Amino acid sequence: MKTTVQQIWGKTVVPFNILVLVCILYVILLFLVAFGAEKRAAKGQLGWLRSPLIYTLSLSVYCTAWTFYGAVGYAARSGLEFVTIYLGPTLVMVGWWWALRKLVRIGRAQRVTSVADLISSRYGKSNALGVIVTVMAVIGTTPYIALQLQSVTLSFAVFANERSAGGALPDLNSTALWVAAGLAVFTIVFGTRSLDANERHHGVVTAIALEAVVKLAALLAVGVFVVWGVADGPSDILARIDTSHFSQWQIKGERWFTLIFLSAAAFLTLPRMFQVLVVENVNERHLATASWAFPLYLFLISLFVVPIAVVGLSALPEGTNPDLFVLTVPLNYNAEGLATLAFLGGFSSATSMVIIAAIALSTMVSNHIVMPIWLSVRKVGATVSGDVRGVVLMSRRVSIGAILALGYLYYRFSGGGGALAAIGLVSFAGVAQVLPALLGGIFWRGATRNGAVAGLIIGFSVWAYSMFIPSFGEGALMSSAMLTDGPWGIGWLRPQALFGIQGLDPLVHAVFWSMALNTSAFVIGSLVSFPGPIERLQGAQFVNVFEHSGTARGWQGSAAEAEDLLVMAQRILGAQQAQALFQAESQGQGRDGYLPDVTADFIGKLERELTGSVGAATAHAMLGQIIGGSTVSVHDLMAVADETAQMLEYSSQLEAKSQELARTGRQLRDANEKLKELSIQKDAFLSQISHELRTPMTSIRAFSEILMDGGDAGDEYRQKYSTIIHDETIRLTRLLDDLLDLSVLENGQVTLNYSSANLNDIISSAVAATSSLDGARAISILRDGGRENLPITTDADRLRQVFINLIANATKYCDARVPELAIKARLRGGMLVVDFVDNGSGIAKRSQSVIFEKFSRLSDHAAAGGAGLGLAICREIMTNLGGQISYLPGQGGGAFRVTMPPIAPKAGAVK
Amino acid sequence: MDAARVLPIVGGGLFLMPLIWTAGSTRQGIIYIFAIWIGLIIAAALLSRILIKEPQSENHGATDLGQDSGSV
Numbered sequence: 001m002k003t004t005v006q007q008i009w010g011k012t013v014v015p016f017n018i019l020v021l022v023c024i025l026y027v028i029l030l031f032l033v034a035f036g037a038e039k040r041a042a043k044g045q046l047g048w049l050r051s052p053l054i055y056t057l058s059l060s061v062y063c064t065a066w067t068f069y070g071a072v073g074y075a076a077r078s079g080l081e082f083v084t085i086y087l088g089p090t091l092v093m094v095g096w097w098w099a100l101r102k103l104v105r106i107g108r109a110q111r112v113t114s115v116a117d118l119i120s121s122r123y124g125k126s127n128a129l130g131v132i133v134t135v136m137a138v139i140g141t142t143p144y145i146a147l148q149l150q151s152v153t154l155s156f157a158v159f160a161n162e163r164s165a166g167g168a169l170p171d172l173n174s175t176a177l178w179v180a181a182g183l184a185v186f187t188i189v190f191g192t193r194s195l196d197a198n199e200r201h202h203g204v205v206t207a208i209a210l211e212a213v214v215k216l217a218a219l220l221a222v223g224v225f226v227v228w229g230v231a232d233g234p235s236d237i238l239a240r241i242d243t244s245h246f247s248q249w250q251i252k253g254e255r256w257f258t259l260i261f262l263s264a265a266a267f268l269t270l271p272r273m274f275q276v277l278v279v280e281n282v283n284e285r286h287l288a289t290a291s292w293a294f295p296l297y298l299f300l301i302s303l304f305v306v307p308i309a310v311v312g313l314s315a316l317p318e319g320t321n322p323d324l325f326v327l328t329v330p331l332n333y334n335a336e337g338l339a340t341l342a343f344l345g346g347f348s349s350a351t352s353m354v355i356i357a358a359i360a361l362s363t364m365v366s367n368h369i370v371m372p373i374w375l376s377v378r379k380v381g382a383t384v385s386g387d388v389r390g391v392v393l394m395s396r397r398v399s400i401g402a403i404l405a406l407g408y409l410y411y412r413f414s415g416g417g418g419a420l421a422a423i424g425l426v427s428f429a430g431v432a433q434v435l436p437a438l439l440g441g442i443f444w445r446g447a448t449r450n451g452a453v454a455g456l457i458i459g460f461s462v463w464a465y466s467m468f469i470p471s472f473g474e475g476a477l478m479s480s481a482m483l484t485d486g487p488w489g490i491g492w493l494r495p496q497a498l499f500g501i502q503g504l505d506p507l508v509h510a511v512f513w514s515m516a517l518n519t520s521a522f523v524i525g526s527l528v529s530f531p532g533p534i535e536r537l538q539g540a541q542f543v544n545v546f547e548h549s550g551t552a553r554g555w556q557g558s559a560a561e562a563e564d565l566l567v568m569a570q571r572i573l574g575a576q577q578a579q580a581l582f583q584a585e586s587q588g589q590g591r592d593g594y595l596p597d598v599t600a601d602f603i604g605k606l607e608r609e610l611t612g613s614v615g616a617a618t619a620h621a622m623l624g625q626i627i628g629g630s631t632v633s634v635h636d637l638m639a640v641a642d643e644t645a646q647m648l649e650y651s652s653q654l655e656a657k658s659q660e661l662a663r664t665g666r667q668l669r670d671a672n673e674k675l676k677e678l679s680i681q682k683d684a685f686l687s688q689i690s691h692e693l694r695t696p697m698t699s700i701r702a703f704s705e706i707l708m709d710g711g712d713a714g715d716e717y718r719q720k721y722s723t724i725i726h727d728e729t730i731r732l733t734r735l736l737d738d739l740l741d742l743s744v745l746e747n748g749q750v751t752l753n754y755s756s757a758n759l760n761d762i763i764s765s766a767v768a769a770t771s772s773l774d775g776a777r778a779i780s781i782l783r784d785g786g787r788e789n790l791p792i793t794t795d796a797d798r799l800r801q802v803f804i805n806l807i808a809n810a811t812k813y814c815d816a817r818v819p820e821l822a823i824k825a826r827l828r829g830g831m832l833v834v835d836f837v838d839n840g841s842g843i844a845k846r847s848q849s850v851i852f853e854k855f856s857r858l859s860d861h862a863a864a865g866g867a868g869l870g871l872a873i874c875r876e877i878m879t880n881l882g883g884q885i886s887y888l889p890g891q892g893g894g895a896f897r898v899t900m901p902p903i904a905p906k907a908g909a910v911k
Numbered sequence: 912m913d914a915a916r917v918l919p920i921v922g923g924g925l926f927l928m929p930l931i932w933t934a935g936s937t938r939q940g941i942i943y944i945f946a947i948w949i950g951l952i953i954a955a956a957l958l959s960r961i962l963i964k965e966p967q968s969e970n971h972g973a974t975d976l977g978q979d980s981g982s983v
Contacts, residue, residue, distance in 0.1 A: 079940075080940050080941060080944065083944055087926050087944075087948075090922070090948065090951065090952075091919045091922055091923050091926070092919070093955070094918050094919045094922055094951055094952075094954075094955045095915075095916070095918065095919025095920075095922075096915075097915035097916055097962070098916060098919065238938050241936075241938050241941070242936065242938055251929055251940070256927070256929060257927060260923075260926060260927070285963055288959035288962055288963050289959060291955050291958075291959050292952050292953075292955035292956035292959055293956075295948070295951065295952045295955065296952050299945070299948050299949060299952060302945075303945070306941060
């Protein structure tokens with residue numbers, strides 16, 4: 001040790017080479033941890049890899065080297081103000097029920113791969129928006145990556161400086177290059193193993209969690225060392241605070257407020273935070289744990305910042321960089337091991353941020369810039385053979401390399417100067433411009449793509465003009481004249497005093513104007529523009545994610561071949577996974593094999609799977625190439641319609657249903673009435689027919705008994721009795737004949753004899769037959785012989801039977817004093833119509849519906865002959881002849897109408 | 912659930928209290944801020960316990976949606 005111990009400020013230091021060795025060993029450890037976690041995940045032994053603890057620790061990528069080193073520097077410069085950077089995220093986490101829960105649910109339901117994907121997907125899968133957000137994220141994050149590289153090189157330099165007294169100063173630029181290259185390798189190896197961004201990067205996340213523990217432990221160790229090792233406990237620290245240059249409370253209110261807001265906004269919108277918060281989230285419940293555990297982490301990180309700062313200020317010589325107090329204070333007190341631990345803590349903070357940021361940005365660049373270009377360059381695109389996965393993974397790897405190269409170049413050319421905290425805040429303000437579009441997208445259905453584009457572009461421009469470009473320093477990109485007098489001397493356009501409002505803190509000024517103009521443009525743009533169908537659909541899916549966690553369909557059953565889709569899916573998801581997906585769907589549809597029916601649901605599901613790999617806009621475009629454009633069905637739009645409209649729709653459906661029910665109920669009641677009526681009729685008929693049968697039977701029995709006794713009655717009486725018996729038998733036979741006839745007609749077993757006849761002849765013969773009936777009352781029959789002269793092809797005997805029945809009924813039942821029956825025949829609408837109208841009292845309305853039923857006889861009339869089968873037989877005959885018979889109300893008496901075709905249909909068929 | 916919604920607002924209000932301090936020392940400020948902070952953490956921890964146990968009345972969907980992705 002003696003040879004390596006250097007005497008600088010009179011302290012011992014760690015040899016630089018050993019430091020490099022420790023650093024390399026640490027990196028190897030990280031590789032092993034990541035590798036082991038990937039192995040476990042591959043075996044499905046997730047176990048603690050999916051615990052809320054790992055999730056919470058992974059969120060600590062928020063605490064970068066800017067936190068680890070910069071917070072102390074910040075505190076040394078401006079006291080407690082540094083704490084605002086951690087209060088914002090604390091409030092967001094504590095208020096997880098508001099926004100984070102919804103973001104995570106949307107992220108999982110929609111397979112969101114990045115913050116750019118979320119915005120793009122929400123506003124109608126617009127790739128333009130994806131590109132805008134991606135570009136903003138890259139511009140906003142590159143300085144931040146540069147900052148991490150700078151902090152690692154500076155911390156190396158602290159040790160190297162001490163060494164430099166006796167050896168050559170290592171080239172800082174080459175250190176930064178080595179670090180950048182090493183990080184690129186790690187990120188590519190563990191960040192692009194699989195394509196599906198929804199498949200978590202278990203290796204990376206576990207390594208990040210380990211780094212989170214290292215940096216917290218390092219900072220706490222330095223803090224404990226400072227409070228109880230250097231100072232005499234907390235009271236001594238408080239006393240030292242009272243004597244420090246920031247002992248007086250001198251917080252600027254507007255900065256305090258702005259910084260809390262800004263850090264809260266950045267916490268939600270930073271690409272790396274979105275990656276660990278939403279994309280890498282495995283279970284929504286982890287959020288509940290993280291809601292208190294992560295604020296606790298931030299609390300512990302912040303706890304010793306001020307003590308380290310005050311001790312550093314008092315113990316170290318003037319002019320020492322306060323950003324490196326975490327390293328230089330232990331070194332100052334010869335605590336070599338502690339300084340090494342602190343170095344590893346800083347190294348962890350820097351590397352974890354760079355790794356996650358590179359993964360998040362490469363996903364965005366690859367999904368929103370490389371893939372769309374690749375697709376449009378190769379017009380045939382999605383259907384050609386070849387593995388797209390290779391292209392996507394390669395584009396991600398190249399993107400990772402490019403992003404780290406950009407960070408390195410930025411570090412080289414910005415000269416590594418400036419306070420660390422300043423770069424961090426510039427970056428925060430840049431990514432915070434996404435906030436209005438993000439929150440508007442998940443809480444406001446009226447937000448539109450045009451509004452989002454306007455807000456993002458205006459906010460980003462104002463940020464670049466008033467904050468980003470001036471941050472390079474006067475005279476770098478913006479001349480000092482422009483800063484003091486405005487462009488072309490226009491005073492109200494001065495970058496740090498827009499609209500002539502002076503005296504504001506530059507940070508507050510830039511954040512205020514960029515966010516205010518951004519939000520206004522977003523709101524106004526959304527109000528004046530009209531969202532497209534897919535946009536509306538997505539808007540409803542996002543805003544109401546808790547009501548329906550499905551995906552917007554937007555595809556209609558189309559001519560797409562399942563085979564084409566399978567070919568494409570294989571190339572993005574990989575053959576095995578795609579086939580499994582298709583087979584599962586196929587089985588779900590109850591089919592064998594790998595090719596399911598191409599339903600809208602299936603395409604929606606497939607799009608969701610692809611979205612997890614290549615982002616919403618690209619997946620949509622690729623499917624569009626095969627399916628040929630998407631359409632939104634009326635049903636889909638209805639789902640988006642206002643809840644009021646849905647309620648109206650629902651209530652009108654209910655109304656229609658209840659009307660239908662009422663109608664059915666009425667019909668049932670009518671039918672029931674009819675059944676009751678018929679039942680009564682039937683009972684009446686049964687007693688009637690019993691009576692009808694019994695009367696002849698009684699007389700037959702009585703007279704046959706007399707005949708059997710022989711007795712002394714003469715031949716004359718014997719003759720008379722047997723005649724009575726004979727007549728009664730005939731009456732019985734006729735009754736039974738009628739019943740038989742009806743049964744034959746009803747079963748359609750009747751044989752009809754068709755012939756050509758004249759209607760006049762048939763009516764005449766019917767009239768003649770009735771007039772010869774025994775005991776018939778005289779009824780005058782009015783006819784118009786000329787009009788009856790119509791030819792007809794039918795079964796004339798059967799038709800005459802109908803006419804006879806009608807005339808006989810009129811004869812029997814017409815209750816007029818001078819009974820009359822008018823028979824009117826005519827040809828109407830191709831049908832022969834014959835009306836039989838008498839001048840009696842007619843049939844009561846109540847009875848009209850049952851007179852054609854079997855056994856119906858209107859009991860209020862004196863029974864005469866028939867058993868109530870006549871009209872039922874008539875109806876069956878007419879049905880068989882292709883016509884019908886009906887009661888004709890409102891004719892001033894009983895009226896029946898017989899309608900039939902001039903040529904009976906069956907007769908025509910025979911001919 | 913409503914308490915979970917109110918908590919960040921209360922916390923934000925308390926964190927903004929230093930805005931209206933006209934005189935005071937950093938020492939008081941540190942003690943005030945860190946005390947509020949730890950109080951907020953404890954309140955959030957208690958609430959999250961309740962919210963996890965509570966039957967999920969507002970979200971009908973399952974919480975664990977992410978099991979469906981196969982591996983490549």
